[in-house]
Amino acid sequence: MSRRVVAILGILLVAGLLLSACAVPAAPAGEAPAAAEGESEAAAAPEEASWWTEAAAPYAGVTIRGVSESTPPSRYAQEVLAPMFTEQTGINVEFEVTSWDEMYNKAIKDMEANTGIYDFVYIEQDIIYTYLAQNFLADLTTMMADDSSLVAPDFDTSKFTSFIDNFKDPTTGDLFGVPMEAFIKVYLYRTDLFNDPDIQAAFKEQYGYDLAPATTHQQYWDIAEFFTKYGEENDMDLWGTTVQGHSGHASSTYEYFETIAPTFGVYNWGVNLDTWKACVDNGGEMNSDTAKEALSWWLGLLQYAPPEATSSTWDEVAASFAAGRAAQGFVYGENAAWIATDADRSSVVGNVGVAMPPLSEGVMADAESGAGYVGYYDGGAFGIPHSSKNKEAALLWLEFVGQESVQADWAAAGSRIVMNSTFDDPLIQEMNTKVDDYYAKMKEWGPLFRGAPPFPFHNTLRGAIDPFIWKAIAGEITPEEALDGACAAAEETMMQLGYGE
Amino acid sequence: MRSNRTGWGLLSPTLLILIIIGLLPFLYVLVVGFFDWNVFSATGRPSWAGANNYRRLVFDSDFLFSLRRTFAFTGIAVGIEMVLGFLLASTLVQDFPGKAVFRTIHALPLLVAPIAVGATWRLLTIPGLGLVPFYLDRWFGFDYRTGSYATHAFVTTVFMDVWHWTPFVTLTMLAGLSSLPREPMEQALVDGANRAQVLRFLTIPMMMPVIVTTLFIRLMDALRIVDEVYLLTGGGPGLSTHYVGIYIWRAVLPRTDYGYGSAMSLLVLYLTIVLAWLLFIVLSRVGRQQS
Numbered sequence: 001m002s003r004r005v006v007a008i009l010g011i012l013l014v015a016g017l018l019l020s021a022c023a024v025p026a027a028p029a030g031e032a033p034a035a036a037e038g039e040s041e042a043a044a045a046p047e048e049a050s051w052w053t054e055a056a057a058p059y060a061g062v063t064i065r066g067v068s069e070s071t072p073p074s075r076y077a078q079e080v081l082a083p084m085f086t087e088q089t090g091i092n093v094e095f096e097v098t099s100w101d102e103m104y105n106k107a108i109k110d111m112e113a114n115t116g117i118y119d120f121v122y123i124e125q126d127i128i129y130t131y132l133a134q135n136f137l138a139d140l141t142t143m144m145a146d147d148s149s150l151v152a153p154d155f156d157t158s159k160f161t162s163f164i165d166n167f168k169d170p171t172t173g174d175l176f177g178v179p180m181e182a183f184i185k186v187y188l189y190r191t192d193l194f195n196d197p198d199i200q201a202a203f204k205e206q207y208g209y210d211l212a213p214a215t216t217h218q219q220y221w222d223i224a225e226f227f228t229k230y231g232e233e234n235d236m237d238l239w240g241t242t243v244q245g246h247s248g249h250a251s252s253t254y255e256y257f258e259t260i261a262p263t264f265g266v267y268n269w270g271v272n273l274d275t276w277k278a279c280v281d282n283g284g285e286m287n288s289d290t291a292k293e294a295l296s297w298w299l300g301l302l303q304y305a306p307p308e309a310t311s312s313t314w315d316e317v318a319a320s321f322a323a324g325r326a327a328q329g330f331v332y333g334e335n336a337a338w339i340a341t342d343a344d345r346s347s348v349v350g351n352v353g354v355a356m357p358p359l360s361e362g363v364m365a366d367a368e369s370g371a372g373y374v375g376y377y378d379g380g381a382f383g384i385p386h387s388s389k390n391k392e393a394a395l396l397w398l399e400f401v402g403q404e405s406v407q408a409d410w411a412a413a414g415s416r417i418v419m420n421s422t423f424d425d426p427l428i429q430e431m432n433t434k435v436d437d438y439y440a441k442m443k444e445w446g447p448l449f450r451g452a453p454p455f456p457f458h459n460t461l462r463g464a465i466d467p468f469i470w471k472a473i474a475g476e477i478t479p480e481e482a483l484d485g486a487c488a489a490a491e492e493t494m495m496q497l498g499y500g501e
Numbered sequence: 502m503r504s505n506r507t508g509w510g511l512l513s514p515t516l517l518i519l520i521i522i523g524l525l526p527f528l529y530v531l532v533v534g535f536f537d538w539n540v541f542s543a544t545g546r547p548s549w550a551g552a553n554n555y556r557r558l559v560f561d562s563d564f565l566f567s568l569r570r571t572f573a574f575t576g577i578a579v580g581i582e583m584v585l586g587f588l589l590a591s592t593l594v595q596d597f598p599g600k601a602v603f604r605t606i607h608a609l610p611l612l613v614a615p616i617a618v619g620a621t622w623r624l625l626t627i628p629g630l631g632l633v634p635f636y637l638d639r640w641f642g643f644d645y646r647t648g649s650y651a652t653h654a655f656v657t658t659v660f661m662d663v664w665h666w667t668p669f670v671t672l673t674m675l676a677g678l679s680s681l682p683r684e685p686m687e688q689a690l691v692d693g694a695n696r697a698q699v700l701r702f703l704t705i706p707m708m709m710p711v712i713v714t715t716l717f718i719r720l721m722d723a724l725r726i727v728d729e730v731y732l733l734t735g736g737g738p739g740l741s742t743h744y745v746g747i748y749i750w751r752a753v754l755p756r757t758d759y760g761y762g763s764a765m766s767l768l769v770l771y772l773t774i775v776l777a778w779l780l781f782i783v784l785s786r787v788g789r790q791q792s
Contacts, residue, residue, distance in 0.1 A: 105754050112540050130541055247648050248737025250755070308629035310648030310738060316627075325629070457541040463756035467563060467740060474651065474739030498543030 051153055052088040052400070059393040060090030066382070066394075067106050068122035070097040072334055073181040073414030077401060081410070085400045091393045101250075104459065107385070111136040116387040119394040123177045124380040125166045126452030131383070132169060132176065133456035138384040141174035143395055150392060155399040159419050166451055167381045177381030178402040181416035183333030184442055184449045185259050185376040187358070189213050190327050191436070192351040193227065202230075213328075213355035217263070217297055220328070220358045224304035227327035240304035242317045242329030247473040251313035253466050256298055258376040258452065259330050264294035264360045267372045268453040270483075271461075271490065276500030279487040286487035287480075290360075295479040299472060310473060322346035330357065332378060333442065337415035340435040354436040356445060364448075373450035379416070417442060457497050464493040534763035541757055554764035563740060564765065567748040568772075574655070574744055575723040578662040582719060583712070585663065586670025593671065594678045608668045615665070619732025622661045626733070647734055651741030654734045658742050661729060666722070670715055677711030678704075713784050717777055724773050745769055 068074040074097045082093035107121040131137050144151045160179055167177035194211055203211040207222050214220035224240030231238030244255035257269045270286030271278045278284035302309055306325045318335035320326055324347045340352040357375050366372030384394045408425035411417050422428055423443045432439045455461055465486045472482035494500045534554055538547035558564050593604055626633045628646040637643040647654040689699050727746035736743035753762030
C-alpha cells in the first residue's frame with residue numbers, strides 16, 4: 001500500500017516538474033507590455049532585420065557570452081533584447097546577470113588573465129578609467145572603421161546623450177563602450193504623506209514652516225525626525241528616511257562619497273586629482289570639516305531610518321521605499337519607474353515624488369559652473385574585452401542594443417535613458433506623468449549630476465576606505481576618526497599604486 | 502623492482518593531479534607573496550617586494566583583529582558542533598520510532614550549497630524584514646539587528662555554521678559509533694561500570710581517531726569560511742564578522758592586491774597546520790592516557 005502511494009507521489013512529482021519546465025517563463029512584472037511592444041516594433045522593420053541577418057551571416061551559430069549586474073535595465077537586455085538579437089542574427093547570447101561584486105570579479109579576472117570567457121562586459125562609468133588604463137577593452141571606433149560591413153544603419157553615436165563621452169578615450173576620442181543605462185540618483189518622497197493636510201498642519205505646528213521636499217539638510221533632518229515620530233505614534237511601519245548604510249558592503253561608501261558629500265560641497269571623494277592626495281594637510285578634502293559634517297549628518301539619519309538600513313545596499317533601499325517604510329530617501333533612478341508604477345512590487349504606486357537632493361549653500365552654483373555637482377549620475381555601457389574571441393559578433397550585439405528603435409521600451413522598463421530622442425518618445429512622455437516627471441527632470445538636471453571621479457584605481461581606493469565607513473556606521477569610531485583614517489589609508493594606497501608622491 | 506615500477510605507474514595519475522591542483526598553486530602563491538602586484542597600479546606589473554608583504558601584515562591591526570575573530574568563531578562553532586554532533590550520533594545509534602525520518606531531515610542542510618545557506622539566513626535575519634527579528638521582537642521584545650550590533654552578527658554566524666555543519670559531525674560520529682564493538686561496553690556494564698564511565702573510559706578513547714579526523718576537517722573548513730558569512734553580514738557590522746577568509750578575499754579580488762593577499766593566505770595556511778599539529782599531539786596524549 002505504502003509503496004503504491006510512494007509510486008503515485010513520485011509520478012505526480014515528475015509530472016509537476018515536467019509541466020513547470022515546459023511552462024512559458026513569465027516576463028518580470030511591469031516589463032511584459034514593453035517586451036511585446038518592442039517585439040512588434042522590431043517585426044515592423046523588415047529592412048533592418050534583413051541587414052542584421054546579412055551582416056551576421058558569417059557569425060550565425062556563434063555564441064557570445066556576457067556578464068552584467070542584475071539591474072532592471074540589464075534584465076531587460078537579457079530577457080527581451082537578447083532573444084530579439086538571436087532571432088534576427090542567429091548569434092546566440094549567453095547573458096549572465098549577477099550581483100555587482102561578482103560581476104566585477106568575473107569581468108576583471110577574465111580580462112586580466114586573458115581567458116576570453118566573456119565577449120561583452122558591463123562597464124560601469126566609475127571603472128572605465130581603470131579599464132582604459134590597463135588596455136582591457138577593444139576599441140569600437142577602430143573596429144567599425146576597419147570593417148564597414150559591421151556598422152549598423154541604425155547605430156549612430158551622435159544620437160546618444162553626452163553620457164557616451166564617459167566611454168571615450170580622453171586623448172583619441174575613440175569609443176570603448178556603448179551606453180546601455182544612465183540615470184541620476186534622486187531624492188524620492190511620498191506625495192501621499194507630504195500632501196496630507198493633517199500631516200502638513202502637524203508638521204508646521206512643530207517646525208514652523210510648510211512641509212515640502214527638503215531643499216536644505218536641516219529640512220531633510222526635520223522631515224526624517226517628524227515622520228519617524230509620526231510612524232511610532234500611529235503604530236505604522238514608517239520611518240523618516242532610507243539610508244544605504246550596509247555595514248559590510250561598498251554601497252555605504254558610495255552613498256556617502258557620491259550622494260551625500262557632494263551635496264555638502266565635497267567633490268571627487270575629497271581626493272585632489274592633480275596631486276592624488278586626500279588629507280587636508282596635503283591639499284585634499286576627504287577629512288575636511290565639511291566632509292566630517294556631511295558624514296555626521298548622514299550617520300545621524302540612521303536613527304530615523306528603518307531597522308534594515310544598516311543591512312541595506314542600493315537594492316534594499318529601493319525595496320524599503322517601495323514597501324512604504326520610508327517617507328523620503330535617496331534612490332537610484334533605475335528603480336524610480338517600477339516603484340512608482342508597478343503595483344505588483346510596490347505599495348506606493350501613484351504616491352512617488354521626485355525632487356532635487358537638499359544642498360548646502362554654494363553647491364548649486366558650483367554645479368552650474370562645472371566646478372562641482374549635486375549628486376551621482378550613474379550608468380554603464382557594454383564593452384568588448386580585449387580577450388574576446390568573438391569580437392565581431394559582440395560588436396553587432398553592442399550596436400543592436402545601441403539602436404534608437406529599442407530605446408523607449410527599454411527606458412520604460414528600467415528608468416534609464418541614453419539617447420536624446422528617448423526623452424521625447426510618446427511612451428516615455430506617458431511614463432513621465434506617472435513618475436512625477438522623473439524623465440523630464442533627468443533631462444533638465446542631468447548636467448548638474450556627475451559620475452565617479454576619473455580614478456584609474458577605483459576599486460582599490462574604495463576598498464581601502466570601506467572599513468572606515470563601516471566602522472563609523474557600526475559606531476566603533478567617530479565620523480571624525482573615520483575620515484582621518486580613510487584619508488590616510490587612501491593616500492597610502494595611492495602611493496603604493498604609484499600615484500602621488 | 503618490477504612491482505615497484507607498477508606501483509609508481511598506478512600512483513602517477515594521482516600524483517600528477519596532486520601536483521597540478523595542489524603543489525603548483527601553492528608554489529605560485531608562495532612566489533607572488535614576495536611581490537608587490539596590483540593590476541591597477543601605475544605600471545600594472547609585479548615588482549619585487551622581498552618580505553615586505555609579511556612585514557606589512559604583522560602591523561596590520563585589521564588583519565590581526567580578523568584573525569582573532571576567526572579563531573573565536575572557529576573555536577565556538579566547531580566546539581558546539583562536535584558536542585552536539587556526538588550527542589545526536591549517540592541518540593541516533595539507538596533504535597526509536599521515526600529514526601530514519603529524523604536522520605534524513607537532520608542531514609538536509611549538508612545538501613545546501615554554502616552560498617545558498619548564507620542567502621537563506623540573510624533572508625531570515627535581515628532586520629525589519631526577516632522572520633527571526635520579527636518574532637524575537639514580537640515574542641520577547643528583543644531588538645535583534647545583525648547590521649548594527651556586532652554581537653548579534655557574530656552569534657548569528659556561529660548559529661548558521663552550527664546549523665549547516667552539525668549534521669556532518671553527526672554522520673561521521675554515527676559511522677564511528679556503529680562500528681565500535683559492543684562486547685567491551687557490555688562487559689564493563691556487567692562489571693558494574695555506569696554509562697558515564699563507559700562513555701569516558703571506553704567509547705571516547707575508541708572513538709578518538711574518528712573525533713580527531715572530524716575535528717580537523719571542521720577546523721580547516723571553519724578557518725577558511727567566506728561565502729556564507731559574506732552573504733549573511735558582508736563581514737559587518739564594521740569588521741566584527743570580517744573573518745580572515747573575507748579579509749583575504751577583499752584584498753585579492755576587489756582591491757586586486759595579489760602580493761599581500763598571497764602573503765596573508767600563506768600565513769593562514771601556516772597557522773592552520775600548526776594548530777592542527779598541536780591539536781593532534783594534545784588529543785593523541787589524551788587518548789593514550791585514557792586508554
